[in-house]
Amino acid sequence: MVISGNTRLIAHLGYPTASFKAPMIYNPWFVDQQVDVKVVPMGVRPEDYAAFIPPLFTMTNIIGALVTMPHKIATCDLVQRLSPTAAIAGACNAIRREADGSLSGDMFDGEGFVLGLRRKGFNPQGTRALVVGSGGVGSAIAASLAAIAASLAAAGVSALTLYDTRPEVAHALAGRLHQHYPQLDITLMQSDPAGHELVVNATPLGMKASDPLPLDVERLAPGAWVGEVVMTQEYTPLLRAAQARQCHIQRGTDMLFEMIPAYLRFFDLPVATPEQLRALAEIRY
Numbered sequence: 001m002v003i004s005g006n007t008r009l010i011a012h013l014g015y016p017t018a019s020f021k022a023p024m025i026y027n028p029w030f031v032d033q034q035v036d037v038k039v040v041p042m043g044v045r046p047e048d049y050a051a052f053i054p055p056l057f058t059m060t061n062i063i064g065a066l067v068t069m070p071h072k073i074a075t076c077d078l079v080q081r082l083s084p085t086a087a088i089a090g091a092c093n094a095i096r097r098e099a100d101g102s103l104s105g106d107m108f109d110g111e112g113f114v115l116g117l118r119r120k121g122f123n124p125q126g127t128r129a130l131v132v133g134s135g136g137v138g139s140a141i142a143a144s145l146a147a148i149a150a151s152l153a154a155a156g157v158s159a160l161t162l163y164d165t166r167p168e169v170a171h172a173l174a175g176r177l178h179q180h181y182p183q184l185d186i187t188l189m190q191s192d193p194a195g196h197e198l199v200v201n202a203t204p205l206g207m208k209a210s211d212p213l214p215l216d217v218e219r220l221a222p223g224a225w226v227g228e229v230v231m232t233q234e235y236t237p238l239l240r241a242a243q244a245r246q247c248h249i250q251r252g253t254d255m256l257f258e259m260i261p262a263y264l265r266f267f268d269l270p271v272a273t274p275e276q277l278r279a280l281a282e283i284r285y
Contacts, residue, residue, distance in 0.1 A: 001031045003038060008061050010039045010267065013049075014068035017041040019207075019232045021253060021283055022066055025260060028280040033270045037063065046070055053078045057097050063267050064096040072107075072144075079105035088176050089146040094266055106266055109144050110151025112259025113200070113227060116250050118155075119258070119274070122198065122225050125156035129198040132191055132214050133164040144229045145202035146173050152198075153177055159185040161196065194219040200227045206236035213238055222246035231256065233285060253283070 012022055026039040044052050049071050056062065067075050072091035076082060079095055083106040086092040092105035114124060129152050133145030149160060160177070164170040167189055174186045193199045193215050205214040207230050217238070220226065226242035231252035239249045257274040264271045 001034070001036065004036065006036050008037045008063050009059070010037060010063050011056060011065040012039050012041045012068070013044055013065050013071055014041075015043045015045050015070065017043040020068070021231055021256060022068075022260075024283045025256065025277050025281045028282055029272050029277055030269075032280055035270060037269065039066065044071070046074070049074055050078060053095075053103075057095075057101070057103060062097060063269075064094065066263065067093045067095060075105055079103040081105065083107065084180075085110065085147065085150060088150040088180060090173075090176065091146060093147075094263055096266055107147050108259040108262045108266075109229075109255065110147035110149070111262055112255040112257075113148050113229075113250070114151045114155050115258040116254040117198070117225065117227065120248065120250065120254075122248065124152055124198065126158045127197040128159040128161070128195060129157045129200065130161040130163070130191070130193055130196040130215075131200045131202055133162075133169065133202045145169075146176075148200055148202055148227075148229075149173060149177060150180075153181045153184050157184075157198075159187070161187040161190050163189055163191040191215055192219055193217075193224070194221065196221075196224065198225045198227065200229075201236075201238050202229050204230065206230040206238055207232045211237070213241060217241040217245060220245050220247055223248070225250065227255075228252045229255065257281075 020041050023039045030037045072093050075092045080102040081104040086105050086107040089107045092107045094106045096104045131145050131149050162170045170188050201214045203214045205211040222245055225248045227250040228236050228239055229252050230236050234251055242249050257277050260277055261271050
């Protein structure tokens with residue numbers, strides 16, 4: 001579908017943009033549905049982001065924005081309303097312009113992650129989960145850790161172990177989680193995957209071929225589930241190592257396919273199933 005004077009835009013905000021996969025999923029769906037909307041990558045450096053958002057949303061043909069690294073946390077201070085999930089996570093990955101021009105923010109990382117696990121047959125209820133992160137305040141990876149932790153808590157995990165290279169990040173997240181889930185058993189600053197049915201890498205380790213593994217894979221129990229947020233490659237070294245230990249896996253792009261229907265509802269656009277999106281997607285690595 002050609003871009004015309006009637007085309008409405010969804011900005012895809014992040015930096016750098018080379019690893020972006022979302023436009024290759026959304027845009028084929030919009031073409032299939034004959035919806036005149038385009039997702040457009042926009043590379044915005046962190047130091048320019050706060051000044052960029054207000055003029056961006058004065059555009060008369062913009063619907064909203066997808067927000068990714070490294071802007072998810074900074075976005076919270078740039079919108080007028082946050083969903084409860086975004087408030088717990090301390091981050092948001094979607095912005096919608098309302099009829100009055102104000103901005104609403106939401107966070108779908110965790111929802112997409114948990115839906116992907118459920119679809120593969122994993123029931124989080126009553127399980128023990130380890131989420132490993134490595135980012136301080138202002139880190140998009142810390143936002144993914146927080147969103148996944150919040151969604152796992154909502155899905156009924158009995159115990160959650162949080163590890164972050166910045167202890168203050170893990171402690172702050174535990175405090176926000178306990179406000180909403182006071183019965184949740186939270187252990188802090190332990191990265192040993194032994195004894196956990198679910199292990200999640202919410203670090204950027206795996207984006208580069210030279211990266212070390214984010215945890216000791218020798219401690220993974222066969223049959224455990226291992227999830228990934230990194231999307232630069234389909235099977236990261238962690239996922240390959242987990243498969244070699246007879247673990248179940250979830251790729252980073254699996255989370256993306258699951259969260260896109262939630263984004264589409266948020267933007268009041270035709271909603272696809274993950275299967276429909278996969279059939280039409282034109283992803284390149």
